[in-house]
Amino acid sequence: MVSDDCPFDKEGDEMAEGAAGTEARRMRSDAVENRARILEAAREAFAEGGVDGTSMHRIGRAAGVGQGTLYRHFEHKGALCSALLAEEIEGFVGEMRRRTEGRGPALGRLKWFLGWVARFNEENGPLLGAIRAASSGGRRVELYGNPFYERLKDTVVELLDEAVGGGEIPADLDVYCLADTLLAALNIDLYLYQRHQLGMGRERIVGGLRSLLNGLRVSG
Incomplete structure (x- = not known):
């Protein structure tokens, strides 16, 4: 049985926490990049086809993101x-x-x-x-x-x-x-x-x- 103060156990916890933090930062970075791509795609699509003539589906496709990602950022x-x-x-x-x-x-x-x-x-x-x-x-x-x-x-x-x-x-x-x-x-x-x-x-x-x-x- 491993004691509560086992250094290997604590090291494992710290490594897990560090990995979780890195993954969270990566997800935040991805979200920021996706939002910027969506906005840029919308700006170009509106300039080309007008606001009324441009669908959300077209914007998502032009931005290279799925519809779920698109609507998570903009409902x-x-x-x-x-x-x-x-x-x-x-x-x-x-x-x-x-x-x-x-x-x-x-x-x-x-x-x-x-x-x-x-x-x-x-x-x-x-x-x-x-x-x-x-x-x-x-x-x-x-x-x-x-x-x-x-x-x-x-x-x-x-x-x-x-x-x-x-x-x-x-x-x-x-x-x-x-x-x-x-x-x-x-x-x-x-x-x-x-x-x-x-x-x-x-x-x-x-x-x-x-x-x-x-x-x-x-x-x-």
Whole structure:
């Protein structure tokens, strides 16, 4: 019988734990690589065949992954589109911060950012539409928990907080609620309705939001 303090027994346990850790790291690395391949395949497929004309099956085949792997990463096309948009906005926000941080009032930078969101709507309508379509019925609330919307809201909240800190707008404003209100006005469905059914120009839509922000300014 081997005693509890047998060094060979402990060495075996340590080797098993080390092997398990190596395998876990390999699996994580594989998952990261698969996700990147799926996103790249989707980006190319959408550019070639459009969002509506591209199936999840085609994306998985182009990425070289099975359907199980594809759907473990992205449960539907809307989630995939959201991830693509989140990557794009992440790069934009980083660039915006490098160019504008500490340069001028936060409220002015927020107005500029909202104008960029409107332009983003113009350029990415199909992707945004796919996110909306995939979030119908009971999944509609998922729209506001996807990475793309969360990054937009985080940026608006940060700029509003900075505006409060700089005395530009009242300190008792609920910046989280206001951020949702501002972004709701740029919801892709409403935005496209205003643009195409009501004939409003982008500058008119953004101008309304800028006027709203001007009305919040602290006088004096």
